[in-house]
Amino acid sequence: MKRKTFTPSWVALIAICTLFAANSFGQTSDADRELWRRVEIIRTAHGVPHIRAENLRAAGYALAWVESEDYGQATPMDVLEASGRSASVSGYERIESDFLVLRQREKIAKNYHLLSKGVRDIYEGFAAGVNRYVELHREDFPAGMPADFTGIDVASTEIIPPSVRKIRNFLNRLNPPANNNQQPPQSANDEEGPDEGSNAWAFAPGRTKSGKAILLRNPHLQWTAGYYEAHMTVPGVVDFYGDFRIGGPFTVIGGFNKDLGWSTTNNSQDLDDFYSLDVDPKTPDSYLFDGRSVPLKRELLTVDFKNGDGLSTETREFWSTPLGPVVHRANGKIYVYKFVGDGEYRAGEQFLRMMRSKSLNEWKDAMKMRARPTSNFTYADRAGNIYFLWNASLPLLPKPPGDDLAAVPVKGEADVWTKFVPFESLPQFLNPPGGYIHNENSSPHFTNIRGGVNTKNAYPNFEEPRLSLRSQLALQLIGGDEKVSLEDVLRLKHNYRMLLADRVKNDLVEAVKATNPTGDVASAIELVERWDNTASPESRGSALFEIWWLQYSGIRPGNNVLLPDDKRFAKVWNVADPFNTPRGLADNTRAVEAFKWAVEETKRRYGSFDISWGDVHRVRRGKVDVAVGGCGNDLGCFRILGFNRDPDGKLSANVGDGWILAVEFGDTPRAYSVLAYGESRLTASPWYSDQAEMFAKGEVKKVAFTDADINAQAVIRFRPGEKRETPSP
Template identity: 30%
Template sequence: MIFTLVVSSQSINSAPKNTEILWDTYGIPHIYGNNTQGAFQAFGWAQMQSHGNLLLRLYGQARGRAAEYWGEEYLDSDKWVLTMGVPQRTRTWYQAQSPAFRSYLNAFVAGINAYAKKHPDLIDDEVEVVLPIRPEDVLSHLQRLLLFTFVVNQESVADMSQHQSPAASNGWAIAPKRSASGKAMLLANPHLPWGDLFLWYEAQMTAPGIDAYGATLVGIPVLAIAFNDRLGWTHTVNTHDGWDAYKLQLQNNGYLFDGKVRPFETTSFLLKIKQKNGSLREQILTVKSSVHGPVVSQKDGQVLALRVVGQNSSGVLEQWWDMAKANNLTQFQKALQRLQLPMFTVMYADREGHIMHLFNGLVPMRNQGDFAYWQGIIPGETSKTLWTKNHPYQDLPKVIDPASGWLQNANDPPWTITSPPAIKAEDYPLYMAPRGPVYFRAQSSARMLAEDDSISFEEMVAYKHSTRMELAERILDELIGTAKQQEDELTRRAAEVLVAWDRKADADSRGAVLFSFWVDNIDLDTLFKIPWNEKSPFTTPDGLADPQSAVKALADAAATVEKAYKKLDVAWGEIFRLRSGKLDLPANGGDGDRGIFRVVNFAPTGDERFQAVGGDSYVAAVEFSQPVKAMALTSYGNSSQPNSPHVSDQLPLFARQQLRPVWRTRKEIVAHLEERKVF
């Protein structure tokens, strides 16, 4: 492990006269800015030190020039970025920043470029072509990430059945009345893929008027999930619909709209594509746009134009920054009311004991239809279906200090965030959010909170790591009973394995592999005898609609498991692994559709095993005592740079279902100091 100490005349234990970064032994940068610009510059430097190769690659993609830099495999990405108008819009966004925040962006970029100039040997040669970075690159990356990955992405447009974001999360806020300490608590638990533009970066930022700790996605210059001494928040992907695909009626080289033919607006881009011999092939991309937005699909005689919210929301970063600077709920809501953040639930708790859930987002004001209607292809020939305004803050589903004393969101609609319900669906437009169903992970989330009327900080951390399969609780007894009655010896042995199983996906759980393979063999939509009911949102669906078919699927799963692993009761962690570099550890957790709160997504590795590729990524558990009590984990470590000791150094903790203490005071940080950088 490399220890670097930059010596200055000031004591390391004293408040800094200069801007500095104190790196702790987990590679977390604790930034002390003697002014705000200094803090932003240090944060740019820190992100380069921890994720320089990734950051430059992401900014290159956000320019729409990645194919020019790195070849054909990036061509679709470039086309998407240019079709969505990202580079052109970025210039407007940069000019729209407040003078103060524009100076912060400039400082962040100055830190990036200064690091690259100082340490060119630590940056991969192939990504150096992106340098120098400009402030506009940060805003292009922000657009690509928020608007054109989370709100809508290429896969969703290609497959209209996948209208929701593929990302997920859990979030809890617990009021003093349900907290063993009498202090409000917050649980932040986003679930994202473990790589690319979804990678979390943990940091502390301290400057005049701010001392915030949390995480952001690589390349973003402010904390997106954070807490300070007085309050904190997290985000989950909400059931928000911020885009629509409109079917156009073509006529006379234009399209029909309100009885008249309108011409398309046309923009052309010169694409340069790097070839394997280093030469550049050129190609013209022509983008047609209607009044709805750019044309994104022309096939089978159907032309679709895309309309996306948030294209005027240039103040996202400053809103996040001011959320982290807030000292109370009033100040926090004042920042939220700007509605610059295009989507995401906000889950909040503070030292005064308040908790809040906000179904945040830019929700179009639509003239007709329910949520399901707007998931489909929308007729584009009339202004009656063309939304032009969004709902104001006061229209959004929100609750502060519910009677239950707890709030949860596991990507379920806002109607089921607590029990008894605090927000009534009938009080909102039918298109605001779906009426259901509530999936098993959210049911497990609500059950843990509802069943414990005095939750300690330690219990909250333990609940966070729950691998219990809610799905198994609904149908396992009936499945086992039916399986035991079968004449087939394999089916009866499978039943005995399920009898002995602890109904969890812990590393040593035996039966979880068999059950999971069985789930893969069935159709969850037709499995249940009693369907989901919004009057019983946390106890339905239930029972087996066709026990014999379910048992047949169990026999098939048992045959597969026994053939692959030579036994039916193979341990979960033997098959499901955490692999990174030289690490190969037994995993715990699994897919949320099983009702597992501790989400880990796996991909097959080719050796009859499965490797974690996403899920629990950044976790923070916070109690707003004085001083604040906090623990956290960034599952894959806080660096992706080659040869960094912080690539996957937190993965063993992840395997043991542990969080690490958060060091926030200067005394704590100095006691766990790895490196110091003074600017």
């Protein structure tokens, strides 16, 4: 059947974010089917793939193959989604996804030829690798799964989407819903979780025992984020080791080559605006701009969706302006959403240039493309440079920013942003005094404090000063003058100190003891007083403290929103005292009542209030079930870990610290790494859980970067797409 064209209000919310696609799809050529002959994959210890390819096309092919081999359907299905054809395979429930990507695909297809041959070769090789994998593993995919993906489809995996959540909030403010239960579901990717983020450090030669620069990369995201450790080599072209992301070749990459490396951490910036345009009262579907009548652009888009054994179609209507998509029309206004990244197609170009760079200047030239509009970048190189960039394609606003969910009245071009804040004006540090750089998602003002801290922003939409407990702990760990080795950096990174305890425990102990406690409460507060203020696996008192803090902070069944800081701390964080706040308890009475409750609750959950941290907090993957140290962001650990409650009441790590890469830049890079959830998400794989216990214990593996190390660690060699036996560990 064919559905009628319609635009109900709940569909329009998604519709305004959508993109129209080029409908041309490729066929796998005989040459692409033979790409396996031009590349060898060597898996070393723990299954890390080292891609040795004759050219970039073969390298892209091999990367797609190993991602698919280790993650099954994930990468091919991501490319399917980026092609705008998910609903044709998976059914109507995927139709919103297809509408969401289609229009942007058209912009990528239009500009695809402008990319360098090298980038197109990787995209097209990656598509060929996905096609080959699907062809040889039809039984693993749903019926109708295509194997005709193109380089444009792969490039479209890097689409920067509009924020559906922000648009929904804007529309809800304009028209508050009568029933909140009817709102569309919130996207899980629209907002960083409380225990997500990242850590990054860099040390100059003057701060290291070897006299060589050191870089630490340590993302903290969901363990389903798909960080994928791999090594890509094309002789004379690229030799890069680091993390790719499952689903594409260039999503967000960090790592190193023989000359330099970088890490990323999330930052906070405002990259979008809502505009209100005046309707032209004389001309339908038009608006006034600089005194002229400008027509809206109307598009009818059609998506195929699986309907039983056949296909049906649905067509929707969309309106847009050169400023961005129309999100609402009412009261004589046309509301438009303008966002950075709309139509951006060069992210892969930028990352490949970064991967191939041989010097800081070359690397910065790649960054100046600004195709990656977000993230802090922390950098180190063999020449001894360390560098930090608060990266943002930040709009150069014509007026000071206001309410983020209020539409800016626009009469003409003078009211809208058309340029970015200059690259040279972004916050950045090059070889600062003290020889260190750090970032743990706090604002850039505190990246290095040896030269003093300037909290004044050059532009009104720069990130406001903020310094988390985690960042304060980092400064305590590395802000001195001690020289460090690569091994020292890893030891410091695994510090289990809970800085929150340093700030509030004394107040808690004093408040509880002032009530002359007896029985278990008296014993429990003595336990907390003796506790060493760490979240180490063997620590006792830490699990009780965590349960108390959550209760005191307002976290209860059905409520996962923390109380405001002024309801929790006697002194909240203050830019005038950034390294010693927050501290103290705001409400001793509530703190005592919460502690009494926590003693009984800990006993109820675990049988005793003096249970160790590691008895409760676990890494569980496959047959691995071991204690782990580290805690949530609000508790002030550097090793951030978030947990899911299992049926037995224990907590298993599922977010936060998970991928660690530390490298020292000598004549030959020397590095260590560990990936908590392993190279594969397939439970039958030997590389599903083989790094889990190592990670939990704070151990790492030696990175094989040179040919000699790769050959020494080789577990299996193969040509992807060539029939072979199943590997053994």
